Amino acid sequence: MNTLKAEKRSMDVKAKKLRREGYVIGNVIGREIETSIPIKMQKKDVERLLKTDGKGSQIMLEVDGTPYDALIKDVAYNPNAGRIDEIDFQALVSNEKVHSVAEVILLNHEKLAEGVLQLNLSEIAYKALPAALVDKVRIDVGEMRIGDAIRVKDLDIAADKDIDLTTDPEAVVVTVTAIHPEAVPETAEETES
Structure with a gap:
């Protein structure tokens, strides 16, 4: 589990x-925290963390030396400025289920013999105790054929008794469809000599 250091943020500073x-701002919320804790983190530390962890990941958040077992609840990107504006965390309580999401990762798509992959769900929502949290769901699509579909209920996360899915189990995650060639417009034969 990765650790991110943060400091309490004074609301006097914009x-x-x-x-x-060079800071990224954020908030820490949680059942055992009376009011949310506004924090600031070094931009370079946040960028390093987000190379391996993202929304739904469980990390150790250290705020002014106090460690929190925390979930990354939301990451606000500013595409115009090319930066991360804010990250919100939820401090976890070991015996309390939390809402989270697992990112869908497709494996072996280069081995797909025919057809086109269509990813319909990029994340699976669920509730679980902190010990059962999952941040990624990996799906091997290398053996899929045209007409194949993988539903949420077909995934390992659906079989995990410690996880309560909030995404519909019947929802299609990924399918393989045939490639339909574009209709080529017929051109009139040239009669110029």
Whole structure:
């Protein structure tokens, strides 16, 4: 489990100023936290963390030396500025189920013999105790054929008794469809000599 260091943020300093100084802002919420804790983290530390962890990942968040077993609840990207604006965390309680999501990762798509993969769900929503949290669902699509479909209920996460799915088990995650060639318009024969 990765660790991210953060500091409590003074609300007197504007977010814009903190971002210019190389920080990413965020909040920590949780059942055992009275009010949300506004925090700031070093931008380089956040970028390093997000290379391996994302929304739905469980990390150790250290706020001014106090460790929190935390879930990354939301990551707000600013595509225009090319930066991460804010990350929100939920401090976990070991005996309390939390809502989370697992990112769908397709494996071996280069081995697909025919057809086109269509990813219909990029994440699976569920509830689980902190010990059962999953941040990624890997699906091997290398053996799929045209007409094949994988539904949420077909995934390992659906068979896990410690996980309560909130995404519909019948929802299609990925399918393989035939490639339909574009209709080529017929051109009139050229009669110029």
